[in-house]
Amino acid sequence: MRYMMLIHHDEAAMAKAPQKELWSDYAAFNEALAKAGAGHTSGERLQPSSAATTVRVDSGKTGVLDGPYADTKEQFAGYFFVDVPDLDQAIAWAARCPSSKYGSIEIRPLYVETAGNWK
């Protein structure tokens, strides 16, 4: 199954972490992910939530807000994909991601058209 792994981390806590180790861990993680197979896609990193803009169209009017969708402690920060047989292996990948120490990784199976999907 293919899963999108959504990284939500605490930006302040990340900033306080020893940067050199953190980013060398991330490089190693991305390396491992790239080596793991075709369905695995190493992550895209996003700029911090301070750079976010949120748009919502209501009755034809385009509302624009400065800031992220939800103002929470842990912010959406990036994503990667894994292609593994089951949830347990996706959980293992989530635990390997360095951001999991500073927040949470949401695991979302990709939507697949239903015919034959159940197998």
Next chain:
Amino acid sequence: MTESTEAGRAAERVARDSYGRLVAFLAARTRDVAGAEDALGEAFAAALRMWPTDGVPDNPDAWLLTVARRRQTDALRRRKTRKSGEEHVMLIADEIEAASAEPEAIPDRRLALMFACAHPAIERGMRAPLILQTVLGLTALNISAAFLIPPATMGQRLVRAKSRIHDAGIPFRVPDKEELAERLDVVLDAIYAAYTKGWTEIGEAGTPDLADEAIWLGRLLVSLLPAEPEAKGMLALMLYAEARRPARRDANGAYVPLEQQDTSLWDDSLIGMAETLLREANAGGPSGRFQIEAAIQSAHTARRMTGIPNWPAVVQLYDHLLALTGSPVVVLNRAVALAERDGADAALAAIEVLAADKRMASYQPYWAARGHLLARAGRAAAAAEAFTLAIGLSADDAVRAYLHRQLAATLDG
């Protein structure tokens, strides 16, 4: 109990055994629990109806598979025009056909099914109901009362949990050695939860006794994982509790606390089985939570032999359990045993830490135990207050009646 109902129960047991194995086999192949249940549901209902009177067929699996296959073919014919689900039904039918050629070769995947149902990604409160439904074929209606959830809601939540197994990609497998202990705990918790629900349940005619079913699952688990001491510990714990079942209500149906129970009503053969299991479990390595709880029950049964309860041993075992779990419930139970060894004041001091715990405010056993300890310490007014809260938090009539008597005695004293 008459011969025929006993034979009927045996037949039902075989039907549930066979059904669970077949559901597990299909679900493990397709990761589609609801589909597997659908494929076998009608055949299983027919078996529950027919086997208790007609007798159990020579090969129960083959019987169920044959009926299921016939029903599937009928369903397929009816659904000719409908695209959705057709392929699914066909594949299930193929699986069944392949398996029914050689039914004795069907591997027992019930353990894998239990691990899927009790996966950490499944809502905690649904794990036990899910195991009861998929492994034993109990209906949402059978399960709902014990879990204090309306049948329709229980049904919906079970459906949601099953689609989650499929959609989230929860595996059907027995976890690796390094993961096993942690994941097994969740399975054991779920089965034990089913037992404790059944323990307080008043048996209504026609509904399967949840406590019996949980014990049966415990036996199944021990047979499938013979090297796991905690599985044996949990089964022993359930059997000790079950052995005391006849003594926990008096002739009028009133609640009788453990220390006042007539030990001659305890079931020797169940205690014997529990003791054997506990010995085997203890020989298997370091003690986990269920083994220690079973050992506490074993210490309680010593009263049956000697006439004297072994409170020091009970307190010591609770010390171990507390160190292992840090649970407020254990603090409370330990204090009740401590009162017997060191007196009520020592016990009240031991539960002081719970006063600030918000969860205790609505925890009936906390107020009942507190009332009991305060009454023994001679603090009648405070005891009456605690008993009153305990009565207000009770859902069981027999327990409520018992607490009313305690309250009256406190006020009289």
